Amino acid sequence: MLELAANTDPDLINDLQTKGMRLVDPRAGHESRRGGAGPSDHKAVSFGDTTVMVPVHTAPAFESPYLVEAPTADGLARVTKDGADIGRVRFPGRPRFYDLTTADGIPYNKIAVLHSRDVLATTILQTCIRYESRKKTCQFCSIGQSLAAGRTVAHKTPEQLAEVAKAAVELDGVKHMVMTTGTPPGRDRGAAVLAESARAVKAVVDLPIQVQCEPPEDDVWHQRMKDAGADALGMHLEAVTQEVRERIMPGKASVPLEKYFSSFEAAVRVFGRGQVSTYILAGLGDTRDAIVEMSARLVAMGVYPFVVPFVPISGTPLESHPAPDSDFMASILEPVSKLVVDGGLKASDIKAGCGKCGACSALSIYEKLRIKA
């Protein structure tokens, strides 16, 4: 049975990322992501030299036609769809830095975790002004769940982040870091805590960093984050039409789309074309055309539109919302990959972050196919 090579089959990745997979041995590979900011409840799976995140703890995943068996001695695990063999995959191993503890007694994996196979990810503030009330919360987000379950700490200090980042580079060879944050009260929208964290990490280890926050009130924060050591910035739209924004994320929708656009423009002047990105969740109600049109507008501004399938996370208000189907994803990612390649904004040119990692979407696989063609 052949080891599957994802870089030749984006349709398979769309199908897996929308349907999820069932695991015979849930302990295989490193711990799956549960809770945290943004999309979650995934497990990293390697197809040849491509690693993607596949939902495992979600409602669709429990019904998925994809079943992954326990890995054999060679590290390969058989995958079947409706009982028929489709190939074999690997799970990235448990990182060594997970076994360490900070001087103040906190396990390193409560400070930051491995995403995909070479990305260190942390949610600096595990609380959010948008999460305080049911009325305002982003309906897809589970930022409070991992905190409530004791899997993380509420505020990771710069010193803790620096200590963990250094170990993750030295012990596990991580290549870049994603720092996201819940939105704190205040006009900087989290930029201040991101800047102080990036500065602390860069002081001890040479690791490219993407910071992620809502658009700061004052554009001066883009330069401050860059000067502190951030290499790339994500400001995430999630939904692209106002009606969907208000329904799915009523608190965040109070920030007008125009504010995002002016902040993107200012950020591209600081970080450069392609080093500013946004996350767009397909499947929340935005039409295909709305997402593709928004992507075209973003690419023209120099912003990388990282379009990912919405995954309904257990315990959130949207846990029973259907995931998009793979044809819908293909109908968006195919044209968006053309937009980004024609616009000179390839995932592989991003210095750090979700767009560079690409594991939550098949977008970068479409890009590679387009570049090869």
Ligand code: SF4
């Ligand atoms: S794309 Fe972003 S959220 Fe997804 S695995 Fe990579 S770093 Fe994590």
